[in-house]
Amino acid sequence: MLRCPRTRRGPGWAEVAEPPVGDRIVGIFGGTFDPPHIGHLVAAQDVVEALGLDELRLVVAARPPHKEPVVAGSADARLRMVRAAIEGDGRLTASRIELDRPGASYTVDTLRAIRSTAPDLDLRLVVGADQLAAFDSWKEPEEVARLARLTVMDREGQRVSSRSAGGLDVTYDTVAVTRIDVSSTLVRRRVAEGRSVRYLVPHAVRHIIEEEGLYAQRAPRTG
Numbered sequence: 001m002l003r004c005p006r007t008r009r010g011p012g013w014a015e016v017a018e019p020p021v022g023d024r025i026v027g028i029f030g031g032t033f034d035p036p037h038i039g040h041l042v043a044a045q046d047v048v049e050a051l052g053l054d055e056l057r058l059v060v061a062a063r064p065p066h067k068e069p070v071v072a073g074s075a076d077a078r079l080r081m082v083r084a085a086i087e088g089d090g091r092l093t094a095s096r097i098e099l100d101r102p103g104a105s106y107t108v109d110t111l112r113a114i115r116s117t118a119p120d121l122d123l124r125l126v127v128g129a130d131q132l133a134a135f136d137s138w139k140e141p142e143e144v145a146r147l148a149r150l151t152v153m154d155r156e157g158q159r160v161s162s163r164s165a166g167g168l169d170v171t172y173d174t175v176a177v178t179r180i181d182v183s184s185t186l187v188r189r190r191v192a193e194g195r196s197v198r199y200l201v202p203h204a205v206r207h208i209i210e211e212e213g214l215y216a217q218r219a220p221r222t223g
């Protein structure tokens with residue numbers, strides 16, 4: 001484990017593998033983003049700074065295999081909300097790669113697709129500590145870890161340990177992210193209850209939610 005020279009752009013404390021010179025460091029941050037909220041965005045920013053990423057791609061999941069199949073917002077609406085949320089931030093991009101593929105969206109397939117068009121990228125897969133705990137249930141977890149180095153977002157109270165990687169011999173970096181206790185579930189529930197989500201989501205996201213009447217009925221998922 002070596003300190004990556006590019007971490008000089010950020011706080012510089014994260015221990016990351018040294019990438020081959022010249023490769024872009026690109027993070028992949030998957031989620032349902034139903035809707036995207038400030039917890040996602042602040043965590044994304046923390047990861048970009050800690051790893052010195054050239055780009056962090058927010059990959060909108062079509063049918064997340066690890067979550068309930070029912071999501072409240074259409075894939076199209078969720079993608080538009082992510083784009084609206086990150087507009088003007090040159091560090092973050094929105095990816096529809098999983099929306100263009102039929103069937104369930106498996107991370108291993110997404111990473112293979114990215115590698116097939118850009119084999120020289122230094123890919124970092126950004127996951128929450130909750131996702132790491134279930135990592136052994138993912139499709140081809142070792143292959144996932146081979147295609148992209150894992151980065152685990154460590155929120156206070158979500159301490160990461162190697163045992164929680166499901167017993168797999170997987171190496172990962174840990175980035176401490178700002179703890180903001182907001183979830184998409186909370187946002188959907190508040191909208192369904194007629195309460196404001198101002199400050200919980202970016203203004204542009206709130207605008208889409210209101211204009212399109214998203215989540216206005218009883219939230220399908222309450223978990």
Ligand code: ATP
Nearest residue numbers: 030031032033039040043127128180182183184185
């Ligand atoms: P839901 O409430 O619908 O389950 P969510 O708020 O957890 O959604 P997702 O789109 O499922 O959002 O999350 C995508 C990624 O963002 C996951 O890795 C998750 O750990 C992370 N994440 C979600 N909320 C936060 C938060 N408040 N702070 C940091 N990371 C978060």
